[in-house]
Amino acid sequence: MAYFIQQLINGLTLGAIYGLIAIGYTMVYGIIGMINFAHGEIYMIGAFISVITFLVLQAAGIGFVPLILVVMLIASMLFTAVYGWSVERVAYRPLRRAPRLAALISAIGMSIALQNYVQLTQGARVKALAPIISGGVTLFEQDGFAVRLSFLQIFIIILTMALMAGFSYLIDRTPLGRQQRACEQDRTMASLVGVNVDRTISTTFVMGAALAAVAGMMVTLYYGVVDFFIGFLAGVKAFTAAVLGGIGSLPGAMLGGLLIGLIEAFWSAYFSIEYKDVAAFSILVLVLIFRPTGLLGKPEIEKV
Amino acid sequence: MTAAQTIAAQGEALLEVEHLTMRFGGLTAIDDLSFTARRGEITSIIGPNGAGKTTVFNCLTGFYKPTVGRLKLSHPTKGEHYLERMEGFRIAQVADIGRTFQNIRLFPKMTVLENLIVAQHNALMRASMFAVAGLLGLSRYRNAEKAAVEKACHWLEKVNLVERADWEAGNLPYGDQRRLEIARAMCIDPVLLCLDEPAAGLNPRESLELNTLLKAIRDEQGIGVLLIEHDMSVVMGISDHIVVLDHGRKISDGDPAFVRNDPTVIKAYLGEEEGEDDHA
Secondary structure, eight states: OHHHHHHHHHHHHHHHHHHHHHHHHHHHHHHHSOOOTTHHHHHHHHHHHHHHHHHHHHHTTOOOHHHHHHHHHHHHHHHHHHHHHHHIIIIIGGGTTSOHHHHHHHHHHHHHHHHHHHHHHHOSSOEEOOOSSOOEEEEEEETTEEEEEEHHHHHHHHHHHHHHHHHHHHHHHSHHHHHHHHHHHOHHHHHHTTOOHHHHHHHHHHHHHHHHHHHHHHHHHHHOEEOTTHHHHHHHHHHHHHHHHOTTOHHHHHHHHHHHHHHHHHHHHHTOSTTHHHHHHHHHHHHHHHOTTTTTOOOOOOOO | OOHHHHHHHTTOEEEEEEEEEEEETTEEEEEEEEEEEETTOEEEEEOSTTSSHHHHHHHHTTSSOOSEEEEEEEETTTEEEEGGGSOHHHHHHTSOEEEOOSSOOOOTTSBHHHHHHHTTHHHHHHHHTTTHHHHHTOHHHHHHHHHHHHHHHHHHHHTTOGGGTTSBGGGSOHHHHHHHHHHHHHHTOOSEEEEESTTTTOOHHHHHHHHHHHHHIIIIIOOEEEEEOOOHHHHHHHOSEEEEEETTEEEEEEOHHHHHHOHHHIIIIIHHHTTSOTTO
16 A cells, blocks of 8 residues: 555656646647647656756755746746747748648647757766755655655645646736637637737647756656657657547646556556557547547537 | 717718739739719628729739739728738738628637637737736736637627627528627728628528628727629619629629619629529
């Protein structure tokens, strides 16, 4: 039982991170009907920016942990958002009227380009980071196995919940979100009621990138290592999460992220840690075969 | 706008279409079309299928860039706009032109009320400072939102949809969707309202109601209405001015009585359509 709860905690932490990345996939898909395969790289860049910010702060001699965290968070969200905006501007907007396949190829090209860009500028070696938030609480002990909840895990889960709540509110209640939903449902009509569609799409990329940056920062803190290739696997897993939840659905992305995190944690704990990626991707295959609209996605009903 | 101003403004040229020509490759959809639509008037564009009526609308609302010609909108408060040079969304945002479609285009997964609020998003975006104030729940944004809801309710009453405000727009019956589309176009506070076959698919009672609604819009709002319609009972009943197109060219232009008796029109259009089902 104790072991199970420990895995539950680990899985939720991991799932929160996947969920944040998955939101970026699902939003972009919702609004322009395309999978942004460069999103994983955006997350990786977010991780790097948070490492760089940390090193800069350290060099400046700032050691106050809450301040470090806040600055890391803001800096990585801000700079990564700029990357997200640029990716859309450079790689997707010129192809707005082109067939979807062209945008997809452009996305894959962007993904490779960003990976190589980071490899060239930051080096190919793994960057390690000393833990910033250490310690935790022991929830209870059973048969000599202590269930621990680290402060870092608490930080990750609470921050994710806050972001997701804020984000859902933004989409549901504010004019900005309404504008995004309008573009999602009928872009032409949205422009006819005066919505600047291009700007709305840019905003979507910026928001997705900012959330991915938070995920990148969390991973940096959680695992303490970053390299230029982490975006690929995390990206594909978050994509799986988005598909599992129902691509295009915001709550679906959050749910899918949590499920993928839990599945991975339990699989590693009870079966084999080497094959944990297989577990996640088997889910992708199964979902695509049996429920292509995902858990919360609604099947398209065509009115005749 | 006060009622006095509205009446004073009546008859002023609102939209001047000059030498509009639209070619798609070798096909000339509109050929040297000129006409004027005035404020406080309903101007109908009629003509057989394929005459280029919807193409005129698409040029006006920025979907197509005209091959030749000028589309001048004299906005009562914002000056003159040349629509052929404007980006699509700015035509709704700056020139204040509202439009509905032949095949209804609502935001089907939003509620009826939300459809009307989206149309007012420019004012709301300004008030919310790009969602920042909206997120913080500032009063400045709350007031703007309240005003938006009030305006939406006003139009819901006008089109008789108050009880269905919380329905998903896609689930409304056909006639309701048509009226909602008009209400949504009115929520952007247009100076020119372009309606593409608003009576298509309506039963006789509904199309009578539509006549009343359109007349009310013309008289109370003092705006110009541009109407494409096949239903002659609607066209003849409410138009102040009719432009007849055939194969992209204007063949007649005048008030209903004039157009009805114009031999070219009878030959090209009315004569052939008699007895046919023109609702299709």
